Amino acid sequence: MGIGVEDLSEPEGTMAHDDIHTPVLLDRCVELLAPALQRDGAVVVDATLGMGGHSEALLERFPAVHLIGLDRDTDALRIAGERLARFGDRVTLVHTVYDGIADAVRGAGFSHADGILFDLGVSSLQLDEADRGFAYSKDAPLDMRMDQTAGTTAADIVATYGEGDLRRIFERYGDEKLAGRYARAIIAARQEAPIERSAHLVDILIAATPMAVQRERSGHPAKRVFQALRIEVNGELAVLERALPAALGILPVSGRIVVMSYQSLEDRLVKRVFAESTRSTAPAGLPIEPPEHAPRFRLLTKGAELASDEEKIRNPRATPVRLRAAERVREAS
Numbered sequence: 001m002g003i004g005v006e007d008l009s010e011p012e013g014t015m016a017h018d019d020i021h022t023p024v025l026l027d028r029c030v031e032l033l034a035p036a037l038q039r040d041g042a043v044v045v046d047a048t049l050g051m052g053g054h055s056e057a058l059l060e061r062f063p064a065v066h067l068i069g070l071d072r073d074t075d076a077l078r079i080a081g082e083r084l085a086r087f088g089d090r091v092t093l094v095h096t097v098y099d100g101i102a103d104a105v106r107g108a109g110f111s112h113a114d115g116i117l118f119d120l121g122v123s124s125l126q127l128d129e130a131d132r133g134f135a136y137s138k139d140a141p142l143d144m145r146m147d148q149t150a151g152t153t154a155a156d157i158v159a160t161y162g163e164g165d166l167r168r169i170f171e172r173y174g175d176e177k178l179a180g181r182y183a184r185a186i187i188a189a190r191q192e193a194p195i196e197r198s199a200h201l202v203d204i205l206i207a208a209t210p211m212a213v214q215r216e217r218s219g220h221p222a223k224r225v226f227q228a229l230r231i232e233v234n235g236e237l238a239v240l241e242r243a244l245p246a247a248l249g250i251l252p253v254s255g256r257i258v259v260m261s262y263q264s265l266e267d268r269l270v271k272r273v274f275a276e277s278t279r280s281t282a283p284a285g286l287p288i289e290p291p292e293h294a295p296r297f298r299l300l301t302k303g304a305e306l307a308s309d310e311e312k313i314r315n316p317r318a319t320p321v322r323l324r325a326a327e328r329v330r331e332a333s
Contacts, residue, residue: 023054042065044065055080101243136201136222151234248296252331294329301325306321306323
């Protein structure tokens with residue numbers, strides 16, 4: 001789930017459920033959120049619940065905290081619900097996309113969240129369940145919806161988008177240099193037969209890739225196209241652009257947010273939103289900064305933090321992660 005070398009859209013081998021839920025940068029996330037979660041009655045939102053690995057650690061570490069877990073994937077909610085059942089009424093799970101974070105918090109009976117965690121991109125559960133269609137090495141229906149109860153599938157996009165739109169998403173969301181070539185190949189192939197399964201699409205992309213390019217590339221020819229389709233199907237960047245301001249808006253003074261990104265488009269968006277929130281709004285040249293123009297947040301990380309070499313070896317899916325965190329220091333004007 002990344003751009004360029006940051007891609008993790010394909011798992012390395014097959015993992016058992018005991019392995020696939022290894023949380024990325026778990027200790028660091030807990031450490032960054034800890035100062036905001038020490039008080040009794042603190043509320044933490046896991047905006048990307050997945051299988052509940054981060055949530056479980058937060059509930060164990062902070063026994064007085066209430067956790068609100070969000071996910072658009074009903075399978076993830078079911079699995080996490082079983083995992084977190086022992087925490088009883090300290091847990092509220094909500095079926096929603098994470099741009100609905102403010103409504104979810106209010107719906108759970110709270111006015112704010114003291115800590116918020118985003119672990120972006122496709123989840124281990126979605127990657128490793130072959131029938132979801134996320135992985136190009138496993139033949140499955142071309143679905144790629146994180147919420148399988150609604151929405152457009154990857155097969156719908158491949159069947160209905162024109163050449164220009166296919167090229168646009170392959171270039172923008174996959175940084176694919178052969179975007180035009182692949183778009184034309186898909187248009188030609190679907191005239192012969194519907195493209196409804198991942199293996200069929202992979203065959204089309206391989207056939208459209210010159211042998212010289214296949215020899216030069218380090219990754220699979222389908223990798224960037226599959227990533228682009230997944231982002232388009234789930235509206236990931238548009239959702240994130242709405243979700244970040246909504247999340248910042250429900251943090252009180254001393255509240256903290258941690259965001260982990262796995263591809264450069266996501267990380268640039270997080271970086272921009274955090275930069276705007278930590279910047280003074282005072283006009284240039286004023287000798288003294290008026291209090292109402294002081295930054296509302298401060299950064300807790302210097303740039304984007306990466307996983308250690310040790311963690312990358314232990315958990316390869318941590319390899320492309322970029323972690324950024326911020327704390328509210330002033331109420332909104």
